[in-house]
Amino acid sequence: MSTVEILGKQEYKYGFVTDIESDVIPRGLSEDTIRLIVEKKNEPDWMLEFRLKAYRHWLTMTEPKNWPNISYPEIDYQDVIYYSAPKLKPTKASLDEVDPELLRTFEKLGIPLTEQKQLAGVAVDAVFDSVSVATTYKEKLKKHGVIFCSFTEAIRDYPDLIKKYLGSVVPTNDNFFAALNSAVFSDGSFCFIPKGVRCPMELSTYFRINNSESGQFERTLIVAEEGSYVSYLEGCTAPKFDKNQLHAAVVELVALDDAQIKYSTVQNWYAGDEEGVGGIYNFVTKRGKCAGRNSKISWTQVETGSAITWKYPSCILQGDNSIGEFYSVALTNHAQQADTGTKMIHLGKNTRSTIISKGIAAGKSNNSYRGLVKVMPKAENARNYTQCDSMLIGSNSGANTFPYIEVMNNTSSVEHEASTSKISEEQLFYLQQRGISQEDAVSLIINGFCKDVFLQLPMEFAVEAQRLLGMKLEGSVG
Amino acid sequence: MLEIKNLHAGIDGNEILKGINLTVKKGEIHAIMGPNGSGKSTLAKVLAGHPAYEVTKGEVIYQGKNLLEMAPDERAREGVFMAFQYPIEVPGVSNAQFLRLAYNEKRKHLSEEELDPLEFKDLLKERAKVVEMDASFMTRSVNEGFSGGEKKRNEILQMAVLEPRLAVLDETDSGLDIDALRIVAGGVNQLHNSENAIILVTHYQRLLNYIVPDYVHVLAGGHIVKEGGKELALELEQKGYDWLKTAEPETTGAGAQVR
Numbered sequence: 001m002s003t004v005e006i007l008g009k010q011e012y013k014y015g016f017v018t019d020i021e022s023d024v025i026p027r028g029l030s031e032d033t034i035r036l037i038v039e040k041k042n043e044p045d046w047m048l049e050f051r052l053k054a055y056r057h058w059l060t061m062t063e064p065k066n067w068p069n070i071s072y073p074e075i076d077y078q079d080v081i082y083y084s085a086p087k088l089k090p091t092k093a094s095l096d097e098v099d100p101e102l103l104r105t106f107e108k109l110g111i112p113l114t115e116q117k118q119l120a121g122v123a124v125d126a127v128f129d130s131v132s133v134a135t136t137y138k139e140k141l142k143k144h145g146v147i148f149c150s151f152t153e154a155i156r157d158y159p160d161l162i163k164k165y166l167g168s169v170v171p172t173n174d175n176f177f178a179a180l181n182s183a184v185f186s187d188g189s190f191c192f193i194p195k196g197v198r199c200p201m202e203l204s205t206y207f208r209i210n211n212s213e214s215g216q217f218e219r220t221l222i223v224a225e226e227g228s229y230v231s232y233l234e235g236c237t238a239p240k241f242d243k244n245q246l247h248a249a250v251v252e253l254v255a256l257d258d259a260q261i262k263y264s265t266v267q268n269w270y271a272g273d274e275e276g277v278g279g280i281y282n283f284v285t286k287r288g289k290c291a292g293r294n295s296k297i298s299w300t301q302v303e304t305g306s307a308i309t310w311k312y313p314s315c316i317l318q319g320d321n322s323i324g325e326f327y328s329v330a331l332t333n334h335a336q337q338a339d340t341g342t343k344m345i346h347l348g349k350n351t352r353s354t355i356i357s358k359g360i361a362a363g364k365s366n367n368s369y370r371g372l373v374k375v376m377p378k379a380e381n382a383r384n385y386t387q388c389d390s391m392l393i394g395s396n397s398g399a400n401t402f403p404y405i406e407v408m409n410n411t412s413s414v415e416h417e418a419s420t421s422k423i424s425e426e427q428l429f430y431l432q433q434r435g436i437s438q439e440d441a442v443s444l445i446i447n448g449f450c451k452d453v454f455l456q457l458p459m460e461f462a463v464e465a466q467r468l469l470g471m472k473l474e475g476s477v478g
Numbered sequence: 479m480l481e482i483k484n485l486h487a488g489i490d491g492n493e494i495l496k497g498i499n500l501t502v503k504k505g506e507i508h509a510i511m512g513p514n515g516s517g518k519s520t521l522a523k524v525l526a527g528h529p530a531y532e533v534t535k536g537e538v539i540y541q542g543k544n545l546l547e548m549a550p551d552e553r554a555r556e557g558v559f560m561a562f563q564y565p566i567e568v569p570g571v572s573n574a575q576f577l578r579l580a581y582n583e584k585r586k587h588l589s590e591e592e593l594d595p596l597e598f599k600d601l602l603k604e605r606a607k608v609v610e611m612d613a614s615f616m617t618r619s620v621n622e623g624f625s626g627g628e629k630k631r632n633e634i635l636q637m638a639v640l641e642p643r644l645a646v647l648d649e650t651d652s653g654l655d656i657d658a659l660r661i662v663a664g665g666v667n668q669l670h671n672s673e674n675a676i677i678l679v680t681h682y683q684r685l686l687n688y689i690v691p692d693y694v695h696v697l698a699g700g701h702i703v704k705e706g707g708k709e710l711a712l713e714l715e716q717k718g719y720d721w722l723k724t725a726e727p728e729t730t731g732a733g734a735q736v737r
Contacts, residue, residue, distance in 0.1 A: 425529060430566040433526050434580035434636060435554035435587070444579065448570025448619065 015240030054172035054182030154190035188218035215246035224259035257292030269305035276335025279307025286313035290322035314343035317351035332365035341371035361397035382412035443470035486535035496700035512697035559642030627658035651685035663688030
């Protein structure tokens with residue numbers, strides 16, 4: 001056989017299910033569902049208003065099925081469970097009160113939460129189905145004035161901050177999935193870095209979907225005040241089910257003057273089997289606002305999981321001299337579909353953006369980059385550089401690039417470079433002829449291809465990402 | 479060291495090699511010459527284990543083992559090296575990183591300790607002298623943006639690092655100007671010793687002015703049609719290949735141009 005065929009036989013090692021009793025509400029969505037969620041979570045009236053407003057918008061919206069390069073059967077939104085929480089909900093006064101079964105689950109995922117085993121240098125908020133079950137290093141962070149807690153706690157303890165910033169970057173009526181999330185989101189993480197503080201450790205949220213029938217709708221909000229800095233990591237896994245689960249998250253970032261937010265994701269949701277049965281529908285809205293002068297937001301994502309990925313982490317460059325960056329590796333194998341990219345909206349003067357996207361398509365998967373660069377009339381001297389590279393493995397996969405460029409200011413400059421390449425039998429043979437095994441050769445080629453993105457990841461994450469790509473593509477020449 | 483017996487091989491169902499017999503002993507240099515399409519490169523690729531080529535008959539014994547049963551990477555670790563006619567680019571992977579991985583694979587195979595990046599850097603610096611390459615090549619991506627001559631020098635650098643027992647150089651002289659040819663040939667001569675063997679695949683005689691073969695074999699139409707000492711190469715230079723072709727009617731072996 002003369003074509004490279006990646007078999008990807010490696011088992012998804014996070015595919016186990018935790019046997020835990022959950023508090024599950026009946027499936028379906030209505031205003032009553034929202035009232036029930038609000039009641040369960042003991043939320044104030046203004047949250048109910050926020051949710052109902054979003055829900056009423058959502059009813060008038062249609063699912064974006066036409067423009068993305070993805071296809072999937074009709075989702076019955078009345079057949080989804082919108083709230084599922086492990087019973088004996090921990091009061092979270094102390095980690096000792098967290099259900100040991102949950103602690104074991106996260107430990108198995110490589111995220112130890114108990115005091116003795118906590119990851120050094122990284123504070124973790126662990127989200128299980130609809131709720132946050134534990135947050136580590138909270139006290140230590142508090143000493144620096146950094147708030148890092150579950151969204152539920154944030155609504156209770158910091159209502160003013162939440163009222164001010166929730167929906168300020170992604171409005172409730174932004175798009176179909178964001179509206180849905182705004183109506184029903186159950187938990188997530190809130191980070192607040194006060195003026196002038198450099199967050200002393202990496203902050204991280206680990207999302208785990210366990211229930212086969214429930215969707216996960218979480219919300220992340222990060223606010224970096226003037227001159228502050230934070231690096232935030234996000235990881236995701238889910239058990240193997242032969243049904244699809246819906247994951248519709250919203251992430252909002254706000255950077256004030258001279259603040260910097262670095263947001264890194266390694267997404268490894270269950271991707272479905274080789275034939276495309278099961279897996280997560282990952283419909284996510286992520287957006288950052290560089291609200292202040294000289295602020296900077298960097299998105300780095302390594303997307304390897306999910307049956308379908310639909311996400312465009314974006315930057316609104318409002319403050320003068322602000323900087324937006326998007327570094328992405330999106331890998332699809334088997335029957336996975338990804339339509340992902342970014343939007344860079346230049347509003348302020350001298351704003352700069354960089355987009356580096358690496359798409360890798362193996363098996364019979366389909367991988368699309370979709371990106372918008374928009375330079376508004378007042379964005380004098382705005383600069384954008386975009387580089388989009390695709391790599392095909394085997395002959396049954398597809399890669400597409402859909403760049404949209406809108407420039408309304410003639411002092412700005414926008415550059416776009418794109419390439420498509422293929423791991424060829426010749427390339428593999430060359431490396432093998434030097435004594436490198438075929439699997440190592442594939443991984444070497446892929447890691448070389450993704451180098452510019454991996455350089456942006458925090459070191460532990462970069463190692464994990466390289467390992468993950470190698471694992472996902474493990475295979476052989478047929 | 480190497481014994482090729484009645485080797486038949488081809489690609490996509492076309493037979494290109496039609497019964498090759500060749501014995502190579504350690505310390506020897508063999509030149510395989512012949513017109514385009516004669517099967518020279520096919521022979522090199524079959525020895526290295528290129529997956530697109532199929533061996534239909536015959537055997538190849540290397541160091542007492544059946545070479546044809548080994549995967550390409552296994553052959554490499556056993557000391558078979560092929561310098562590519564068209565070296566492949568590997569973007570984003572530095573030359574040093576690639577060479578260290580290859581070198582350590584071989585060390586592991588020999589149950590020797592692997593070298594860390596610093597130790598390897600010293601070794602690489604030493605070996606790079608063989609082909610007069612400076613340190614800037616080591617941090618550049620493998621063959622990316624290299625000129626034709628630099629790519630060929632890089633092949634010989636890899637040979638210098640991996641120290642093969644059997645090196646097959648496939649048209650290493652093609653596309654080289656006279657200075658680069660001198661450097662590359664000089665490197666090969668430095669690496670040759672009484673314990674290893676070299677097979678030079680070449681169309682032209684000029685490489686053999688620099689690397690002097692013990693034996694010359696002329697391949698045409700998938701057969702070895704003539705053999706001799708180094709003087710045969712000079713004779714070919716004068717007379718061309720046509721007088722040999724007439725001896726073999728079916729010389730236009732298809733597919734030898736596959737890259």
